[in-house]
Amino acid sequence: MTANGPQTVASSESSGSATDAAMTDDAPLGSPRVDDAVIESRDLDVYYGDDQALHGINMDIPERKVTALIGPSGCGKSTFLRSINRMNDLIDIARVDGDLYFHGKDVYDDDVDPVALRRKIGMVFQKPNPFPKSIFDNVAYGLRVQGKDDGDVEKKVRTALERAALLDEVEDQLDSSGLDLSGGQQQRLCIARAIAPDPEVILMDEPASALDPVATSKIEDLVEELAEEYTVVIVTHNMQQAARISDKTAVFLTGGHLVEFDDTGKIFENPESDRVEDYITGKFG
Numbered sequence: 001m002t003a004n005g006p007q008t009v010a011s012s013e014s015s016g017s018a019t020d021a022a023m024t025d026d027a028p029l030g031s032p033r034v035d036d037a038v039i040e041s042r043d044l045d046v047y048y049g050d051d052q053a054l055h056g057i058n059m060d061i062p063e064r065k066v067t068a069l070i071g072p073s074g075c076g077k078s079t080f081l082r083s084i085n086r087m088n089d090l091i092d093i094a095r096v097d098g099d100l101y102f103h104g105k106d107v108y109d110d111d112v113d114p115v116a117l118r119r120k121i122g123m124v125f126q127k128p129n130p131f132p133k134s135i136f137d138n139v140a141y142g143l144r145v146q147g148k149d150d151g152d153v154e155k156k157v158r159t160a161l162e163r164a165a166l167l168d169e170v171e172d173q174l175d176s177s178g179l180d181l182s183g184g185q186q187q188r189l190c191i192a193r194a195i196a197p198d199p200e201v202i203l204m205d206e207p208a209s210a211l212d213p214v215a216t217s218k219i220e221d222l223v224e225e226l227a228e229e230y231t232v233v234i235v236t237h238n239m240q241q242a243a244r245i246s247d248k249t250a251v252f253l254t255g256g257h258l259v260e261f262d263d264t265g266k267i268f269e270n271p272e273s274d275r276v277e278d279y280i281t282g283k284f285g
């Protein structure tokens with residue numbers, strides 16, 4: 001058991017579990033069940049007001065692997081990602097139906113504290129968004145805000161920067177502003193901030209799409225390394241990137257449907273769905 005083992009996000013015992021919950025007719029093509037699931041989505045619907053953005057999403061996310069979410073713009077990738085750590089709660093008109101289990105506990109149960117949940121399931125966004133603070137304080141922020149400032153902050157900040165493959169580049173300037181870093185360094189700083197509180201899952205929404213090719217390839221290398229310790233879920237519109245760095249791939253298509261989920265090699269070499277094949281080969285999207 002590692003430091004990233006199962007930890008509860010609520011005070012009470014788990015009530016429901018997806019383990020026995022069969023996937024329904026909405027199950028995508030491919031192999032949406034995995035043996036070592038950390039997250040299980042069952043019949044998940046998400047609405048913005050009267051508009052339904054996701055329809056009956058059924059899929060598992062395996063532990064300490066990279067799972068890529070791909071598909072054309074507007075198909076619900078970001079919406080699905082945000083439903084995992086309840087970031088959609090912050091959008092007034094968003095409403096979620098169905099079940100989303102994290103270690104067998106439905107994160108939408110009344111007794112789940114979303115702040116505690118986000119400590120376990122951290123997030124990195126498309127545009128690097130460091131705070132106008134020092135490099136050190138950016139990373140320490142994640143610890144302080146979550147009450148983890150137990151006197152060991154300096155060590156934890158350095159460890160997080162090291163895991164985010166940034167320490168070597170900033171070691172001598174920890175007191176200078178995070179905003180003075182390059183775009184790629186800023187994104188790695190945001191990754192360090194996300195991993196400082198020692199989450200179990202890291203959600204990344206197109207983390208490299210605002211970066212140049214060199215910075216992008218550093219982020220890609222980093223994602224693969226992170227999966228040795230964390231479960232990574234990454235949205236990308238770059239199919240080559242998904243093929244390169246992910247173990248599992250979920251293909252969402254227009255209208256908010258998960259069409260196919262399987263090992264990345266299978267999705268890119270021999271998908272079951274003709275629509276997925278057309279999308280992968282660039283016939284649309």
Ligand SMILES: Nc1ncnc2c1ncn2[C@@H]1O[C@H](COP(=O)(O)OP(=O)(O)O)[C@@H](O)[C@H]1O
Pocket residue numbers: 048053071072073074075076077078079080091093
């Ligand atoms: N905050 C929001 N308010 C209203 N509608 C939204 C909001 N965010 C996303 N949507 C809608 O939900 C659908 C899915 O969007 P999104 O999850 O952002 O797709 P993707 O990340 O695949 O591009 C789109 O039709 C989008 O317009």
Ligand SMILES: [Mg+2]
Pocket residue numbers: 077078079205235
């Ligand atoms: Mg998006």
